[in-house]
Amino acid sequence: MQLHSFFNSSTSYRVRIALALKGLPYDYVPVNIRNGAHRDASYVERINPSASVPALADGDLHLGQSLAIVDYLDARHPEPRLIPADPEARARVLELSYAIACDIHPVNNLRVLRYLQDTLGVSPEQKDAWYRHWVDEGLAMVERLLAKRAAGPWCFGDRPTLADCCLVPQIANAQRMGCDTERFPLTMAVYRHAAEHPAFRAAEPRRQPDYQG
Incomplete structure (x- = not known):
């Protein structure tokens, strides 16, 4: 298998975590989204x-x-x-995963932030305020969902799921952008627990071959 990835992409980070949890080997193929490599015609076509x-x-x-x-x-x-096979457990995991992947991430990814600044002309301060606002609203939603879950160190019980694969990259990006994540204690407890797991450590941006400090 090959994974076309960018070290700081939270969506790529999710998949790296999943591959590491499953112990699946793969070749890492860097795609630098900062310089537009993901829009190269050969990449899009092939x-x-x-x-x-x-x-x-x-x-x-x-x-x-x-x-x-x-x-x-x-x-x-x-x-x-x-993603659990049990219908109720599956629905709960997907509910939290989608809250991150469909509600928080899309309005704060690189192409949206660049459009805000480069096309609409918002200031860097306004762009950062946009980012923090939607992260704050989204993590408040995640915190409420976690308050309803079964007790355990992970999002749902005693083993990681897709929800954890989504939560950890979102928190890592939020912290990088200066958001106050400590306001969400349940979310941060999961994040800190995951930080000690070998699969989550292996997937960290700083451990990828294309990492740029």
């Missing part, structure tokens, strides 16, 4: 029509979108499962 990262290549399959990739990995390599 690898990922979404013009984004991550993209997984597994034989003849080329698959974009992080949640679709994790679902595929679960189907092909079901242990450990990251």
Whole structure:
């Protein structure tokens, strides 16, 4: 397998965590989204029509979108499962995962922030305020969802799921952007627990071959 990834992409980070949890080897293919490599015609045509990262290549399959990739990995390599088979548990994990992947991340990714600044002309201060506002609203929602879950060190019980794969990169990015994440104690307890796990450590941006300090 190959993973087309960028070290600081939270969506790529999710997939790296999933691959590490499952112990699956892969070749890391850097795609520098800061200089627009994800929009290169050959990449879009051959690898990922979404013009984004991550993209997984597994034989003849080329698959974009992080949640679709994790679902595929679960189907092909079901242990450990990251999306539970039980309908209620599955729904709860997806509820929290989608809260991050569909509500928080899309309005704060690099292309949106660049559009705000480069096309709409907002100031860097306004751009940062935009980012912090949506992260704050989104993490408050995550905190409420975590308050309803079964007790455990992870988002849902005693083993990591897709929800943890989504939560950790979102917190890492929020902290990098100067957000006050300590206002969300349940969320931060999961984040700190995950930080001690070898798979989550291996997936950290600073441990990737294309890391830029």
